Amino acid sequence: MSHTVVLAPVPYAWFVDALAVVRSLVEESQAKGRRLILPDGQVIPDVRLTRGRHLRPGAEYLISDEDEREAADNGGGREDAKGMSSGETATIRLEEWDRRRAVRLALAIAADDGKVDLHAVLQSPDHPRLVEVGGRSRFDGVPLGLSRLKGRVRLQLDDWWAAADTEGAAHSAPATARVDHRWARAEARAVPSPHRDGHTSGWDVRVTLSLRGRGLLRPLAAVALGVAGRWIRRSVARTLDDLAETWNATVPGLVAMDREGMRAALTDRPSCA
Template sequence: MLSVKHTVVVEQVPYPWLVDAVTVIRTLVEESRVDEQGLVLSDGQVVPDIRLTQGRHLRPGSVYVIEDEADDKKVTAGAEGTRKDKAADPSGTARITVREWDHRRAARLELTVAEDDMATELDVTLKSPDRPALVEIAGRTRGDAASLKLFEMAGRARVRLDDWWRAADSDRIPSSAPASARLDHRWVRADVRAVPRPSQHDGRWDLQITVSLRGRRLLRPLAAVVLTIVARRIRRAVVRAVDDLAAQWNDRVPRLVAMNADQLREALLGAR
């Protein structure tokens, strides 16, 4: 097994701001409606690329298709005799299924994205949206062609939000990482753990990231040899990737957390 540990300093996100942000997003979605134009927001703006194809808006079992604008152009540009009937083909670039929508208990969505003979499936759950406590994501990729089977993977991630802020705001060391993820390829398994701690830099977190790699199944002995040979390169790549993500976080987060709920709502409405 190869393990890489690296600590970065990142801008913090106040928990009350997270609660407000989730409430703003949830309210915008719940205030919307769906008609023949697409998804209509509370201010009357229309998001035309989203269609409700099954069930009632935001009810468990409802299905939405997000269509590719490029595909729409191909539909209208084709000859009349060979034009693809979009209404008869409900497939799109993404398909969203609502499994649960209760702001007191949980919001759970399934997302399927198909592109270039590869399909990505995600199952995302937010427990107690009114006071976010847990985020869980499970997913997998599938290849339609035999040549793409090599790239199939499955993974899951879990963030215990209460434990995250408890660790980030105190010197108490958590018994387990409040954020963790696992990615399984048929040959290799990667485990990622993240633990925040108060930083000596005011208003920031020290974020310790641990990435562990190991072989799977019959290839474990071979993978151990390969990982030993390329260990230095892998460590450099992991450190560089974590540093790049931290830099992007530190560039974007301060501008977001500076917004109050009304400003965030206006920014979201103005994004279209």
């Protein structure tokens, strides 16, 4: 199947600036005990340094809603904090932090009903070229043996903007994703191009999805996928449309921010602009 959505554009220069703001905030933060402190003295909420030295390879961070639960127990914080019971936590292990070479992270997300393990790399953060994310998931109570999946996402940033901002056709898909199950494999390819309708500018992003069986059960999986194909196509198209709607409602306000505005938004402080 193939489905096209229209997305509000993100200038490459703004994307680089946004990464620089995030990186500078992280690099300017300091560890005091297990807590992380921003230069202005603010404590970064819900994050704890649990192992190693801050921003050194091997450092591990725990992200949870511990602060909100503590605030609720003390009678403060959000009114609904006491009702939070998901038990979801995330552990980040820093493998590399080099602004010229790469940032590499291992992320483990644990919830009551399962776990997701991811490995992410951003090459050349100062001049970002490639993002790769791979991982595995395991969930409880999922039917048809779908409890275990593994996948990979690859985004070639240079090629993405080259295709999105020029009329020339992309030689290959700059964004690809694959999800493997023991019975089947799903592969998606996303190719952007300039959107021109005389009224709005943006990106036409065409997503192509292919499904096929794999392993010894390939014939049976092919039959099952054929029967479920129409539902899968509708579900994927609906999901892409919903994501595009959220993107288009959020991105224009973000790209209107300069570095100061982005930094203020990330630290939850009013901008001087």
